[in-house]
Amino acid sequence: MISCTEFIPAYSELFKFLEKKGGARAVLDFWNFFADAYLTTLKNLAAERGVRGCWKYWSKTLNEEAADFTMELDEEAGELTITIHHCPSKGRLLELKHLKAYGSYCRHCDILYRRVLEPLGLEYRIDLSRADQARCRVTVKAKPVKA
Amino acid sequence: MTKKVMRRRAADNVYLHKDFHGALNQALLYLHKKYGERAVRDYLRQFARNYHAPLRQALVEKGLVALKDYFERIYGLEGAECRTELSPDELTVTVPRCPAVTHIRKMDWPLAPLFQETSRTIHEAICRGTPYKAELIDYDPKTGRSVQRFLRRSERPI
Numbered sequence: 615m616i617s618c619t620e621f622i623p624a625y626s627e628l629f630k631f632l633e634k635k636g637g638a639r640a641v642l643d644f645w646n647f648f649a650d651a652y653l654t655t656l657k658n659l660a661a662e663r664g665v666r667g668c669w670k671y672w673s674k675t676l677n678e679e680a681a682d683f684t685m686e687l688d689e690e691a692g693e694l695t696i697t698i699h700h701c702p703s704k705g706r707l708l709e710l711k712h713l714k715a716y717g718s719y720c721r722h723c724d725i726l727y728r729r730v731l732e733p734l735g736l737e738y739r740i741d742l743s744r745a746d747q748a749r750c751r752v753t754v755k756a757k758p759v760k761a
Numbered sequence: 762m763t764k765k766v767m768r769r770r771a772a773d774n775v776y777l778h779k780d781f782h783g784a785l786n787q788a789l790l791y792l793h794k795k796y797g798e799r800a801v802r803d804y805l806r807q808f809a810r811n812y813h814a815p816l817r818q819a820l821v822e823k824g825l826v827a828l829k830d831y832f833e834r835i836y837g838l839e840g841a842e843c844r845t846e847l848s849p850d851e852l853t854v855t856v857p858r859c860p861a862v863t864h865i866r867k868m869d870w871p872l873a874p875l876f877q878e879t880s881r882t883i884h885e886a887i888c889r890g891t892p893y894k895a896e897l898i899d900y901d902p903k904t905g906r907s908v909q910r911f912l913r914r915s916e917r918p919i
Binding site for chain 2: 619620631643644669679681682700710
């Protein structure tokens with residue numbers, strides 16, 4: 615068994631394995647598949663309740679992952695922001711000195727969530743400029759309805 | 762209309778996101794379907810070789826107690842029972858219910874047909890190049906119940 619506490623290095627190794635098999639395209643194909651096949655809970659919550667559904671989804675996952683974060687929901691503005699002060703996943707990979715993480719590891723958070731949320735009329739942005747310090751910032755915003 | 766703020770520090774929670782078992786399961790299903798059985802095993806070998814390098818080194822230096830401690834720790838973290846019997850040349854690890862399979866079944870996700878390779882292939886890869894070998898001697902895909910044995914090789918390590 616790979617413990618769920620060991621999943622992140624297994625995930626990173628998977629990306630490396632896929633890239634060796636078929637380049638960056640193979641990794642992207644997997645991320646697209648994974649968003650469609652696995653992120654159904656987020657998709658359903660966001661479809662039913664918009665940014666409030668996203669709040670509910672990340673309230674569970676970020677707590678279970680013991681993330682250091684601030685999440686803010688403003689329903690009037692139709693906006694959810696998540697400031698990750700220390701990402702438990704990237705943080706783990708940085709701590710594992712014997713393991714070289716997949717170079718574009720954090721990019722999966724951009725591809726996966728955008729693919730789920732944007733078709734539902736939500737704008738998804740992630741600032742990965744400080745990903746090397748296990749920090750990032752996510753914004754999910756309801757797109758204005760065209761008149 | 763609601764405004765809410767949630768602030769959490771890492772120490773506020775225990776790191777235990779069981780849905781990661783489902784994520785790994787999906788990854789195995791994908792690899793199997795797109796690249797075949799061999800790719801699943803090759804991936805797991807790569808993971809074991811790279812991630813478990815310190816464990817393999819500890820196995821060489823300290824012997825089977827390194828594996829015993831490892832299994833007791835990871836199953837303990839998941840709140841699962843893991844019985845170990847250790848002698849100088851043999852370690853038996855009995856897991857009555859695999860926490861990964863239990864969670865995947867609970868969530869009603871289809872279990873990857875090669876899920877047991879997360880034990881068999883990984884443990885064989887950890888033992889590669891050491892004086893020990895790994896055997897998965899019993900496995901039930903319904904519950905993930907397993908009996909794994911690690912024993913000293915009579916032949917030279919491969």
